[in-house]
Amino acid sequence: xxxxxxxxxxxxxxxxxxxxxxxxxxxxxxxxxxxxxxxxxxxxxxxxxxxxxxxxxxxxxxxxxxxxxxxxxxxxxxxxxxxxxxxxxxxxxxxxxxxxxxxxxxxxxxxxxxxx
Amino acid sequence: xxxxxxxxxxxxxxxxxxxxxxxxxxxxxxxxxxxxxxxxxxxxxxxxxxxxxxxxxxxxxxxxxxxxxxxxxxxxxxxxxxxxxxxxxxxxxxxxxxxxxxxxxxxxxxxxxxxx
Numbered sequence: 001x002x003x004x005x006x007x008x009x010x011x012x013x014x015x016x017x018x019x020x021x022x023x024x025x026x027x028x029x030x031x032x033x034x035x036x037x038x039x040x041x042x043x044x045x046x047x048x049x050x051x052x053x054x055x056x057x058x059x060x061x062x063x064x065x066x067x068x069x070x071x072x073x074x075x076x077x078x079x080x081x082x083x084x085x086x087x088x089x090x091x092x093x094x095x096x097x098x099x100x101x102x103x104x105x106x107x108x109x110x111x112x113x114x115x116x
Numbered sequence: 117x118x119x120x121x122x123x124x125x126x127x128x129x130x131x132x133x134x135x136x137x138x139x140x141x142x143x144x145x146x147x148x149x150x151x152x153x154x155x156x157x158x159x160x161x162x163x164x165x166x167x168x169x170x171x172x173x174x175x176x177x178x179x180x181x182x183x184x185x186x187x188x189x190x191x192x193x194x195x196x197x198x199x200x201x202x203x204x205x206x207x208x209x210x211x212x213x214x215x216x217x218x219x220x221x222x223x224x225x226x227x228x229x230x231x232x
Contacts, residue, residue, distance in 0.1 A: 033220070043207065043222040056219065091161065093220075104151050105220055107161040 002026075006092050006108035013115055018080040021111045024073055025094030033105065034067055034077050035091040043091075049075065082115045089113070118143045120210050124222035129198050129230055137193040137226045139208030145169075147213035148189045150184065151220065156204040167191060198230045 005024040013019050027034045033048040047057040052069045060067070064083070069075040077088055089112050093105040119142040140148065163188045165175065175182050179196045183220040195202055208223040210232050 042224045045219050045221070048219070090160065093161075104153075104163040104166050106163065107153075109160050112159075 004076065004092055004094050004106050004108035006090075006111050007110065009112060011111060011113045013082055013113070015083055015093045015115055016081045017115075018078065019082045019086075019113060019115075021077040021092075021113070023075045023077070023092030023108060025028040025092070026077070026106055029048045029106075030072070031105075032075050032097045033067060034075070035093065035107075037091060037110070039085075046077070052076035055058050068115045080114075082113075087113055087115050117159070118145075118148075118210050118212050118219075118221045118225035120208050120221055122208055122226050124226045125224070126227040126229070129228070131230055131232050132197050133202060134194060134196050135198050135227065135228065135230075137143045137206050137208075138193045139193065139223060141189050141191065141208070141210045142190075143210060143212055145212040149213070151192075151209040151211070152193050153207045153209060153222075154204045155207065155225070161207070164193075186187075195228075198228075200230050200232060203230045204229060 003024055007022045008055040011019060030051050030070045035043050037043045045069045046059045046061055048055055048068045052072060057073055064081060066078055067077045077090060089110045092108045095105045121140045124138055127135055148169045150167045154162045154164055165182055172184050172186060181194045183192045191208060205225045205227050207225045208219050211220045
């Protein structure tokens with residue numbers, strides 16, 4: 001089991017550019033979560049999917065953020081246009097419906113985004 | 117709404133000392149789950165333990181132990197004979213079975229520094 005795989009590990013981009021973060025959940029997991037970590041706000045849930053369907057996107061900061069899950073093995077988080085305040089570490093996590101409550105959520109290594 | 121409070125921002129101890137990290141939570145659900153995660157300097161989030169609201173048994177795993185008390189809404193984490201490798205940020209988290217859906221809400225974390 002390779003775990004949750006996120007790419008890229010680091011991303012530096014200029015303000016106004018489009019940024020796409022990618023996540024491959026653990027095979028067989030039917031829940032996928034996107035979190036953002038900043039010093040000011042800590043770890044906050046942005047959006048999560050169940051069986052590829054977005055369930056709750058109330059944490060998405062604004063229309064510049066969008067997330068998709070076209071299939072069970074891939075999800076993207078897109079920021080367009082990016083702003084310096086979007087600089088953060090973005091984590092993807094996955095779990096299965098029953099396993100979730102017994103073993104928690106498995107997190108990827110995160111993508112450190114810097115917008116200059 | 118669910119909420120997790122970790123009042124200790126930073127703790128410094130000398131190796132081999134015992135240390136307790138506090139966690140207080142708020143929830144309206146009668147069924148909920150509590151978690152602890154470790155975030156070492158490398159940045160990944162590592163699952164440590166999950167507790168159900170209906171299971172108040174304390175748990176010990178090696179040098180780690182957890183004390184869950186529903187009466188005080190606390191889920192404290194103790195490291196016995198701390199080691200330098202324990203230096204990390206530790207997060208307490210809560211997931212409600214009903215009211216919060218499947219969201220995992222994190223506390224603000226406690227930075228533990230273990231020095232020689």
